[in-house]
Structure formats: C-alpha cells, structure tokens
Amino acid sequence: MLEDVYKTIEKPSEETLFKVKGSKFFGYAFPVLSEDDVKECIEKLKKQHHSARHWCYAYQLGIEKIRFRANDDGEPSNSAGMPIYGQIQSFEVTNVLVVSVRYFGGTKLGVGGLISAYRTSAQLVLEASDILEKTINIHYKLTFNYDMMNAVQRIIKEKQIEITNQKLEMNCEYIISIRKKEADSIFKVFDNLYKVEIKVLD
Structure with a gap:
C-alpha cells in the first residue's frame, strides 16, 4: 500500500x-x-x-x-x-x-x-x-492541440482529475494534480493518447 x-x-x-x-x-x-x-x-x-x-x-x-x-x-x-x-x-x-x-x-x-x-x-x-x-499529489503538465480537447476532457471528467492551471493559446496547456497512488496509471492513459504530451512537474 x-x-x-x-x-x-x-x-x-x-x-x-x-x-x-x-x-x-x-x-x-x-x-x-x-x-x-x-x-x-x-x-x-x-x-x-x-x-x-x-x-x-x-x-x-x-x-x-x-x-x-x-x-x-x-x-x-x-x-x-x-x-x-x-x-x-x-x-x-x-x-x-x-x-x-x-x-x-x-x-x-x-x-x-x-x-x-x-x-x-x-x-x-x-x-x-x-x-x-491531505493527499500527496503529483503534478503533470499536458500539452495538446485544440483538436484533442474533447478526448482530454473526457479522461479528466471520467477520472475526476483536478486541473490546477490552464493556458489556452496557440495550443492548450493543463496542469493537473493527481493523487500519488493513481499517478502512474493516469500518466500512462495520457502518454498513450496520440498528440498529447505529458510531463512531470517538480
């Protein structure tokens, strides 16, 4: 555990x-x-x-x-x-x-x-x-194009992910906060998503 x-x-x-x-x-x-x-x-x-x-x-x-x-x-x-x-x-x-x-x-x-x-x-x-x-959370940065917005939003809704920050300019940037024990599985979901870049923030 x-x-x-x-x-x-x-x-x-x-x-x-x-x-x-x-x-x-x-x-x-x-x-x-x-x-x-x-x-x-x-x-x-x-x-x-x-x-x-x-x-x-x-x-x-x-x-x-x-x-x-x-x-x-x-x-x-x-x-x-x-x-x-x-x-x-x-x-x-x-x-x-x-x-x-x-x-x-x-x-x-x-x-x-x-x-x-x-x-x-x-x-x-x-x-x-x-x-x-409080939970120990890991923060990830997601970068994607507008055409991926629906796919990203669907996962965020389904997994009840908290967005702590977002920038919507030329492309979209979300900072998401995930409970540590769920972090790896969430990372994989986004990492497998075509045209979505995910990286860990310190």
Missing part, C-alpha cells in the same frame, strides 16, 4: 496556556512550509511576548523528505525542543511549527518538570489545532 496521505494544519491554532508552579507556558502551532516561515512566526511571538524568558520550539517540514529542528532556547539541553517535537511526531503532523513561550514563575521545575511541562504545552496546542489529512 502506497502511503499518499499526510496530516497538517491549515491555520494557526488558538493560543493555549499551561501553568505549573507559577510558570506559564503559552502554546502556539503554525502551518509552515519553509525555514523562513518559521523565523517569521518566532519573531512575531518574540514581539508579542517580549518579557518572556524562553521561546522554545520544534518544527517539521516536508512530506516524503522530512526536515526537523528542535530548539531549547536556553533551557537545559533536550528539556524543551525535543519534548515538543515528540508531540509533533505523536500527532503525526508535518509542515508545522509548535512554540511554547515560557514565563518563569520563580520556582525551578528541574529537567523532569520542564520536559513534562513543554510536552503538555505542545500536546494542548496540537489538540486545539484543526488537523486535517
């Missing part, structure tokens, strides 16, 4: 708050697609919570090739970023950034207490997020 679904969030979560021994942990989850998106979200939170002590976070990017990073932001090593990342893994989400902003309450929590607090903060915010399942 080819896995062609993944889970992510479409919009930033509600802010969550977890309190323990006077310390406050504000949790946030953001949809991100690049390291630049991550930086932007962190900068916004640092402005919003300029008097906080720590802005600890973890993110995971990618669907088939995964990149992730966990940041303790001054907390003891592996006491913040990794517990947050652990929750990203347990909720099985990707293209997501989870941040826990800590205000120190005067009582030290110890490494065990911190791990537990950051884990809980991340768990609460992911529970508060709208997690949705």
Whole structure:
C-alpha cells in the first residue's frame, strides 16, 4: 500500500496556556512550509511576548523528505525542543511549527518538570489545532492541440482529475494534480493518447 496521505494544519491554532508552579507556558502551532516561515512566526511571538524568558520550539517540514529542528532556547539541553517535537511526531503532523513561550514563575521545575511541562504545552496546542489529512499529489503538465480537447476532457471528467492551471493559446496547456497512488496509471492513459504530451512537474 502506497502511503499518499499526510496530516497538517491549515491555520494557526488558538493560543493555549499551561501553568505549573507559577510558570506559564503559552502554546502556539503554525502551518509552515519553509525555514523562513518559521523565523517569521518566532519573531512575531518574540514581539508579542517580549518579557518572556524562553521561546522554545520544534518544527517539521516536508512530506516524503522530512526536515526537523528542535530548539531549547536556553533551557537545559533536550528539556524543551525535543519534548515538543515528540508531540509533533505523536500527532503525526508535518509542515508545522509548535512554540511554547515560557514565563518563569520563580520556582525551578528541574529537567523532569520542564520536559513534562513543554510536552503538555505542545500536546494542548496540537489538540486545539484543526488537523486535517491531505493527499500527496503529483503534478503533470499536458500539452495538446485544440483538436484533442474533447478526448482530454473526457479522461479528466471520467477520472475526476483536478486541473490546477490552464493556458489556452496557440495550443492548450493543463496542469493537473493527481493523487500519488493513481499517478502512474493516469500518466500512462495520457502518454498513450496520440498528440498529447505529458510531463512531470517538480
């Protein structure tokens, strides 16, 4: 079975708050697609919570090739970023950034207490997020002459293919989006069609 679904969030979560021994942990989850998106979200939170002590976070990017990073932001090593990342893994989400902003309450929590607090903060915010399942899609470009329009349209209708972009000039160009597990068979259908050129887009 080819896995062609993944889970992510479409919009930033509600802010969550977890309190323990006077310390406050504000949790946030953001949809991100690049390291630049991550930086932007962190900068916004640092402005919003300029008097906080720590802005600890973890993110995971990618669907088939995964990149992730966990940041303790001054907390003891592996006491913040990794517990947050652990929750990203347990909720099985990707293209997501989870941040826990800590205000120190005067009582030290110890490494065990911190791990537990950051884990809980991340768990609460992911529970508060709208997690949705998406399919991994392959994009193809179809190029054909107008006389092939009906034949192409018939296949598109029959197979319920999504056209994401079209250019109708001297000849016709469609960008189509196909679920990964159906991609090979769809490719063959168009590839066997006389006078229709199909190629994969990155």
